[in-house]
Every structure is written in C-alpha cells, then in structure tokens.
Amino acid sequence: MNNKKLEECFASLVEKAKKCFLNSRKTDVPYIYIGMATCGLAAGAVETKAAFAEALAERHIEAHIVPVGCLGHCYAEPLVLIDNPGFPPIYYHNVNPGKAGALVRAFLEEGDPLFEYVLGASVENELIPTVIAFPRFNMERRIVMEECGLIDPEDINEYITKGGYSTLFKALGLEPGEVIRQVLASGLRGRGGAGFPTGKKWKFARNASGQEKTVICNADEGDPGAYMDRTIIESNPHQLLEGIALCAYAVGAKKAVVYVRAEYPLAVKTMTTAISQARQVGLLGKEILGTDFNLEVSLFQGSGAFVCGEETALIQSIEGKRGMPQYRPPYPVQVGLWGQPTVINNVKTLSFLPAILKHGGRWYREIGAPDSPGTAVFSVVGKVVHPGLVEVPMGTSLRTLIFDICGGVPEKKKFKAVQIGGPSGGCLPNDFLDTPIDFDSLTQAGAMMGSGGMVVLDEGNCMVDVARYFLDFTQKESCGKCTFCRIGTRHLLGILERLTKGEGKEGDMELLEALSREIKEGSLCGLGKTAPNPVLTSLKYFRDEYEAHLREKRCPAMVCRALTAFYIDLDRCARGCDACVGSCPVEAIFTTKGQKKGIDQSLCVKCGECMASCPREYDAVRKVSPPELAPKIERPPEAKKHDQTDS
C-alpha cells in the first residue's frame, strides 16, 4: 500500500520534471554548453558567454546557451561544447571571446566547424576524431563525475529526467538496514582522507541512541591545490543531495547540514539553489514522496579555518563555538552536533551513493582495488601538461595517472616528486611512481590518500622549500589548542626557514626528524598528527637536498633565493644590448668596460627578470647556487662617474 503511494508520487514527479525539461529545450536549434564552474570562470567563461550571446544576437541566430559545471579538463578552460544539428557535439578548448565570435559566424552560420579550435567530438562520427580516444578520457572511470560538465547544475528537472533521484525512490521502498547492508557490501571507504568504512560508520550511527540524528556533508575543502569537492558541488549538486538523503534515510536522521567553505561562493550558491529546488518538488521536507521520511537540509558556511575540516572542530563551528578539535572518543557518531549522534561524510563519499545503490554494492566492490574499492577523484595540479580533475579506479599507478592521463611533466623537465594528500600528505619520489593509488599503499609509502589533492613537482622545485611551504600553511592553520601542534610546528618551520636561507646548523636535520615524530605522536587531532608528513617524507627521500642546504649552502633546484645568484656570462652577452637593463626593478645591472652587462650582487633581489628578458639568441644570464660561484664583475668606476655627471 505504502509502496504504491511512493511509486505514484515518484512517477508523477518524474513526469512533471520531464515535461518541464523538454518544454524548456527545443530540439532543432544549436546548443552551446559553457563550462562555468569556478575554474571556467577564472579562465574567462563569463566573457566567452557574453561574446556568444552578442554574436548570436547580432546574426539573429537562435541557439541555447547552457551554463554547465566542470568537465575536469581545467587546462582547456573555457571549455565549450557545441551541439549543432547536423554535426556531432564538438568540444572546443580555450574558447576566448574572439573564438566565440568566430565559432558563431563560421560554425553556426556557415557550417564550418573550425577544426583548428576543436578538442574533439563527444561521440563517434566520420567528421571529427572523438575525445574518447584521448588518454584523459578513455583511461578514466567516472562514477562521481559521470555527469559533471554535462548537465545544468541549476536545473533539477534535467537531473530527474536523466534518472536522478530514482535511487532515493528505490531506497525509500527498502528497509534502512538494507541500504546500510548495500553500502557495507560495496566496501566504500570515506573519501575525506582517513578511509573509514562508510557502511560501518552508518551502522554505528543507526544503532546510536539519540532522537535528533544529523548528517553533515563536509565540504570544507582547504588543502592547497585541491578542489574536487568544489567542482563536484558546482557541477552536480543534486547527486550530492540525493546521497545526503540516502544517508539520512539509512541512519534515521531528520536533519542534514552541508558545511561549505565561505570561500566557495559559487558552490554555496549552487548548493542553495539545489536545496530549494529539491524542497519545491517535494524531494526534501516533510513526508518525502508520500512516505513518512522527513528531511530538512540546510547549508552552513564555514568561516575560513582549515582545521574546521576536522570533524569535531566542524561541529564546534556549527554550534557557534571556536573551531577547535575535541578529543575522540566519543566520536561524532555517538556524541556529535548538539550532543546527538552525527554522521559526517565527505562530498565525494556521499556523491558515490546514488551510483552504489543503483547498481548494487557488489558492482562497486568489483571496481578498483580489493581493500579500496571504487574510484578516486584527484585534482592533479603543478607541473603536468594536463592539470585538472581526474577520476580513476583505485589501484591505478601514480605513473599512469601522472604520465599517461595527465600528460607528464611539461617542457621536457625531469619529474622529481609528487605531493599527495595536501599539507597532511607526503612527497613521493620517482621510485614510488609504480605505487598503486589506494588508501593502504599510499599510507605505507609515507604519503596519504587525503581528500585527493595531488601536486606534481619537477626538477625546478626545491624539496626543502616545498616542505617549508606546507609547514608554513599548517602552522598558520593550527588552532593553537595543543602544545605539540601550536609550538612544535612553529619550530619545524623555523628550522626549515633557516635551512632555506643557508643558516642551518649542524644537528638541524636530526632535530627536524625527532621533533616531527614527536609532533605526530603527541598531537591532539589529525592536523597535528599529519602536519610533519611533508617534512618526514622529504627528509627520507630527498636527504641529499637537505644536506646541500645545510653543509654546502647550496640549493640544488636553485629556488631558495638566499642560496642563489644571477650573473651574466660575458662570452654570450651581446655588446650594446640593453634588454636586461630595463627589466631590472632595482637597477642592479650596469655596463662593463667592454660595453657588456654585469650584475651588482649587493643590489640584486634575484627576481629573475633579467633571465627572462635576455634575448634567446644570447641566453647570457646564468643562475648558480651557492652564490659564491658567480664570477665577480666589478662595476667600472667611470660608469659611476658618468652617472654622477649626468645627474
């Protein structure tokens, strides 16, 4: 009886959504889909969209412009997909306003798809090679990101039309226990970093006593270089919302909170719209789909502290207190928000659920590695040819991910290390490239899965400087509560800073190591427990670089300013060329007796502008470390006199 009512409710909802969606879309006009997530906006998607609109109006062409989320190909933004009747849908990369105008003119008006701007077609055809042949497309396995960049994130009707919320409908016909069983069978592990089995967490929460259980979606993504959660919310918020509803139903929660960083204004806006749309059609609120399941979802904006991503600090933050982590146990599933049992899951974890419950736990379990089933979403940034969001099955090797999928290191430079897991993770060198990506292998190697930030470093990066950068971050973001994290990380930073300045002392490396271990052991929360990881792994795998900084006062990658110097190779410098003189911001470059150029080391700030401005055919500016290697070129006295007479 109840099930029949549920079926009727859902069927009428789907019918209405389909009608709305199809009415809003004509079939015989061109569609222009523009990637307008934060990455697209940063690359100029707003201007591109305006250029399309203007060009269409000018030429009186009827076409639909649909803003969509991010496809994950951030290197190609602004990315545009044009679906012109009579042609296969075609992706265009780096579409600036100029290209937009040209595309309207040539493609939409005259039928010339402008092959020089094409990235590829989205389906097989005879005209244009498809993107599916690219490693970025065919080596990925998309579950969470399946619809990202393909559907309008602000249109619930499109999501429903494409089969969205059908899993929630299916789950509402099941016992909550059965939903948990499916999640347990899937072996899904939390994607926030620690990898705790999601099903187990839910079971604890289900069995915990408490009237007002809450589900919290943790979208307080703060790792430098990580933006998976943001993109997923901006590209497919309803998938997340469906996941939240499934979780709430399974654990018996009536309230859910989405905790989003305030620094993600677009994600906040998209999620707010999604929540209000879902409430409007009756997928949230009271008696959802005619059942007795009630769920209110609200959005909470974080206040900009990295540590609020830690679950107990996050709860404090929602309660209006200072975001400071609390001792666990009790875990939030026992005593959480307002003292009630609370399930906290990451955006990706929750976004997996619709797919898992649709295809069944066993289907999910078969993807990826045995102990870490499923796929992993990484934001690969740094020194790679094709940075962006990548979703690969767990167990894929780092080499495949970095070199095959993301195109390897640009400018023929040598790969040096990959930093996985953000400031809590570690740097893994070349030898670890064949490590499979899964929770346990990465932890064993000294890094960690983290939430999915991956920074690729090449030979131009100094590992001591990288460690210093991450420590600077964690040290600033420490909440100041516990001794080891508050003062210990400050000491680590101090030692690293003096190493990069060439002021290191004997015993510094041993001190770094000992202190790091103790901070890991003594700290209260995950932030302090993992903060020394970048130091420990870089010390372990790049000890020679530390030694060079300490003993030889040399920076092998020539990054640390205090340990490098620029000089001009007089054999290559061209007589009478002044290219570098104008580029120098501190007037450190002078003319030698032979009408060539020299650098006054006492004035030089080592910005590297002269190196960049030296014409390629001369290529006369050299960088050395330690600075003593730079040959001394005296400023000729007559030049000084000349200056004085001038003035």
Add this chain to the structure above:
Amino acid sequence: MIKLIVDEREIEVEEGKTLLRACLESGVYIPNLCFLEEMKNPPASCRLCFVEVEGENKPAVSCKVEPREGMVVRTDTAAVRQLQRTALRLLLSAHRVDCRNCPSHKKCELQRMARFLGVRLKSGQLEYLERDISSCFAHPFITYEPLRCVLCGRCVFTCREKNGYSLLTFAGRGFDTVVSFIGERDPARHSCNNCRACVESCPVSAIFMKGSGIRGQGSGVSIPFPEVIWRTALSFFPILF
C-alpha cells in the same frame, strides 16, 4: 570502587573519575597543566599527562582514560617521559622565562614539572621563539601577559564555571593564539570585579591583577589608570594595594 595498578602499586578510585585524577589523588604525580578537578570533559590540550596502559600500543593522555578494574598503568616509561619532556620544552620555548620577576616564582607549575622531568628552564636545544604579540586584553582590573601564557585554558573554563558563560576566550590562530577578554570594559558596569577565579586558576601567573606589584611586565600594563578605577579597585581589594 575500581582497583587498578599504577607503577606496580595498587590504587583505588571511585567510578567516574579519570585516570589522571585517580593517580593525583593517590599521590602519583603526573605532569599536567590544562586539567582541573571540576572538569567533566578535560580539553586534553596540554599533552603532558601521558601514561602507558598495558595492552595499548602507544602512550595515552591520562585525563581521557577511564579506569577499568585491573588496569595496569605505567607513568614513567621512556616513551612517556620523552613526550612529556618534549611538550615541556616546547612550552618553555614559547614562555618568557623570567622567574625572579614572576608572581608564580616557586609555585609555578612549569618549574615543578621542569624539576620533576629534569628539564632545564632555559633549554638549549629548542630556540626561544620570539613573538610580537599585542594583547587584546582591555580589562579594567586584570592584566594578561601573553608571553607567559601556556594556553592551558584553565581561566577560560573557570570563568565559564563561575558565570555560566565565559568572559575569556581564545583568540588568534596557531602560534599567535592568545587568551582574550570579551566582556564589559567599563569598570563601573563590570560584573567580574569581585571574582578572581581566572587569576587563581592560572598556573603560571599569565593572568594577574593589575598593579599587583610585579615589575617588568610588558603589554597591557602601561594603560594609565584613571582615578575612578583606582578607587573602585581599592575598595574591593584593599590587601593588594
């Protein structure tokens, strides 16, 4: 009563008390800073009260361990002492050691722990961390010395216990975290003029009464003292002045 063995000695403890409290009450000293007996939920922030419980693979903070019947605890293993010494050295590296000019001299928790753990007050291995902190502590009667503060949070807790809400709070982040005052600044309307709870709870005299005869204090003290405040304060604390 629960019986457990601490350092090969049997001790008894009432149910509901933490291991740290049980040990302290039985005369087994475990270094600690952020713990007060009244606390139901100690913050576990000072990271000093480590012990090793048999069957567990690493040291745990005893203020969060619930005693179990027959539990075997060691308070003085090498691993425990190592962590305690490091924690104390870290605290001392951020604490302005100027004992002779400090009201806590000879009754200071840091001095006590240093003696107990054999740690020098001015440690050599870890450099003293200079700080440029301007205290945002505009209280009419009380002064706060951030360079002395160990951020144990006792004052914040005590204030809340006394008033139901706390006029003191942590402010700032990371190494620049300080205790800050968020209450009434006008002494005439002040609710805490008769209460010295925070001052008394401070283990290192980082919070003390204004003009309490301590020389050489840095921030905050130099604010001129209007006569009104003098009189008000004088009427409440005649002994001090």
